[in-house]
Amino acid sequence: MREVLALLHGPRTALAVVLGALTVLCGAALLAVSGALVTGAAQRPSTLLVLMPLITGVRLFGLSRAALRYTERLVTHDVTLRAVTRVRARVLERLIPLAPAALTGARGGQLLSRVRADVDELQGVVVRLVAPAGVAVLAGGTAVALTALVSPATAAALAVLLLVLGAAVPAAAARAGRRAAVDAARADADVAADTLDLVRGLPDHLSGDGGATALRVLGGHLARQEEAQRASARLAAVTTACREGVPGLGLVAALWLVGSDVATGTTDPLLLAACALGVLGSFEAVGGLGAAWSAAGGVRAAAGRVSDLAATRPVVTDPAEPLPLPAGSALAFDGVRLIHPGAARPALAGLHLAVADGAKVALTGGSGAGKSSVLALALRARDPDAGRVTLGGTDLRRLPLDGVRSRLAWSAQAPQVLGGTLAGNLRLGRHDATDDELLAVLSDVGLEGVVATLGLDGWVGEGGERLSAGERARVGLARALLSRADVLLLDEPTAHLDAASAARVLGLLAGDPRAVLLVTHDADALEARWQVVDLGGLDR
Numbered sequence: 001m002r003e004v005l006a007l008l009h010g011p012r013t014a015l016a017v018v019l020g021a022l023t024v025l026c027g028a029a030l031l032a033v034s035g036a037l038v039t040g041a042a043q044r045p046s047t048l049l050v051l052m053p054l055i056t057g058v059r060l061f062g063l064s065r066a067a068l069r070y071t072e073r074l075v076t077h078d079v080t081l082r083a084v085t086r087v088r089a090r091v092l093e094r095l096i097p098l099a100p101a102a103l104t105g106a107r108g109g110q111l112l113s114r115v116r117a118d119v120d121e122l123q124g125v126v127v128r129l130v131a132p133a134g135v136a137v138l139a140g141g142t143a144v145a146l147t148a149l150v151s152p153a154t155a156a157a158l159a160v161l162l163l164v165l166g167a168a169v170p171a172a173a174a175r176a177g178r179r180a181a182v183d184a185a186r187a188d189a190d191v192a193a194d195t196l197d198l199v200r201g202l203p204d205h206l207s208g209d210g211g212a213t214a215l216r217v218l219g220g221h222l223a224r225q226e227e228a229q230r231a232s233a234r235l236a237a238v239t240t241a242c243r244e245g246v247p248g249l250g251l252v253a254a255l256w257l258v259g260s261d262v263a264t265g266t267t268d269p270l271l272l273a274a275c276a277l278g279v280l281g282s283f284e285a286v287g288g289l290g291a292a293w294s295a296a297g298g299v300r301a302a303a304g305r306v307s308d309l310a311a312t313r314p315v316v317t318d319p320a321e322p323l324p325l326p327a328g329s330a331l332a333f334d335g336v337r338l339i340h341p342g343a344a345r346p347a348l349a350g351l352h353l354a355v356a357d358g359a360k361v362a363l364t365g366g367s368g369a370g371k372s373s374v375l376a377l378a379l380r381a382r383d384p385d386a387g388r389v390t391l392g393g394t395d396l397r398r399l400p401l402d403g404v405r406s407r408l409a410w411s412a413q414a415p416q417v418l419g420g421t422l423a424g425n426l427r428l429g430r431h432d433a434t435d436d437e438l439l440a441v442l443s444d445v446g447l448e449g450v451v452a453t454l455g456l457d458g459w460v461g462e463g464g465e466r467l468s469a470g471e472r473a474r475v476g477l478a479r480a481l482l483s484r485a486d487v488l489l490l491d492e493p494t495a496h497l498d499a500a501s502a503a504r505v506l507g508l509l510a511g512d513p514r515a516v517l518l519v520t521h522d523a524d525a526l527e528a529r530w531q532v533v534d535l536g537g538l539d540r
């Protein structure tokens with residue numbers, strides 16, 4: 001929580017609180033002065049000497065209140081937008097080092113839901129939490145002090161009722177509502193994750209039981225979500241009744257206590273309505289606290305989850321004192337052993353492999369032989385459990401992570417194509433590539449047809465769904481080819497291609513001056529210049 005508050009701009013937040021408190025006090029003063037004015041006007045004889053300052057006061061407080069509220073909103077929104085930027089940056093900063101290995105256990109929908117919900121919660125920390133709390137203390141305290149000048153007993157009653165409405169009622173409501181909020185958050189996350197899984201896997205569900213099982217599970221989570229919402233609504237009804245009732249009690253108390261003083265002649269009758277209405281207006285000071293108490297739990301939970309992200313150890317980290325990047329980019333695996341977390345047997349054991357500068361090496365072997373794991377080690381998505389992987393003769397663990405990855409271009413088995421344009425997806429490989437360079441590489445990988453139908457600036461659909469699996473694979477390949485990396489790590493780039501397209505891609509790679517480490521199931525399609533390494537025969 002402290003970490004989240006540190007992300008706020010202190011002086012601007014303080015200004016927002018002061019402006020909020022002044023707005024509330026102007027509102028209370030407007031009511032008080034109006035009460036005094038009505039009483040003064042009703043008195044016989046009423047004198048202009050008494051009425052004029054009151055009339056001026058009504059105008060002053062009325063106009064000031066509007067101007068102060070406007071300025072307060074401007075400042076609060078400015079603070080909020082700054083907080084949003086910082087919170088988003090902080091969450092992403094924490095996520096990036098965890099990718100890809102430390103995030104493979106997380107469900108995509110839950111991760112999405114977590115990032116969205118946490119950012120939403122934390123961005124409202126000023127409007128929903130800090131500003132209402134500050135305004136309550138500042139405006140409430142000032143209102144009690146001013147009331148004490150007229151009637152100490154009324155001030156005491158006001159202080160007690162402010163505490164009841166601002167602290168006791170919301171605390172009780174928050175305690176009662178915490179469970180419902182936790183249930184709602186869990187149900188929301190499950191519904192989001194299930195919906196995303198259902199939509200992504202729609203074709204599989206439809207060809208199975210028509211989606212009945214998935215819908216049944218989703219239905220259960222929706223019912224839990226609804227029940228949690230009902231519980232919150234019941235609670236909201238009770239707190240609304242208190243919110244309306246307690247200020248009424250304050251009004252009655254002020255009329256009674258100040259009225260007694262007026263009756264005994266110790267207080268000017270002009271002050272009766274002024275004090276009673278001023279007390280009524282003062283309750284606006286704690287008006288935001290109900291929402292603040294309920295927001296507090298959510299904000300604390302969101303802050304906790306963002307901290308948890310920080311506590312999640314990245315699988316690989318930058319060395320404290322990285323060595324300079326070596327001149328060459330020859331890759332070597334020396335006696336490498338790798339066991340994935342939770343796996344019963346090592347994915348790789350005693351692997352020795354060299355990929356010299358410009359070499360063409362093809363990895364083959366049965367499914368699960370460890371081919372993709374070799375690429376993951378080269379990229380330093382993971383570190384070996386034994387042995388070492390070197391780049392230009394230096395252990396990867398001693399080199400800067402960014403530097404290592406700038407030397408390597410990777411195209412996954414099913415490359416990630418983002419919802420955007422074809423050109424945008426390709427420029428992930430090289431941001432400054434010209435349109436001509438993009439068209440050339442697309443032609444190299446045989447995607448002229450896609451260029452003709454979509455165009456470079458055509459929308460490829462969410463996750464590239466307007467492209468076939470083979471086209472997506474070739475977009476990934478084109479992205480790798482475009483990059484300025486020295487080594488291309490390609491995971492089955494020909495898997496979805498027909499024989500002619502596959503031969504064209506393999507020919508292209510064989511002619512590329514850079515080193516290529518290729519994963520393939522079809523060693524027969526390779527030309528003689530490829531060095532084929534079969535991982536299927538390794539002794540584990």
Ligand SMILES: Nc1ncnc2c1ncn2[C@@H]1O[C@H](COP(=O)(O)OP(=O)(O)OP(=O)(O)O)[C@@H](O)[C@H]1O
Pocket residue numbers: 104340341342343346347365366367368369370371372373374
């Ligand atoms: N993240 C992971 N967590 C646990 N086990 C993993 C993980 N990734 C891979 N494995 C296991 O490691 C072994 C090697 O996997 P890898 O993906 O490297 O094989 P592969 O040869 O590329 O297989 P395929 O040809 O099917 O893509 C497999 O037994 C796999 O189940």
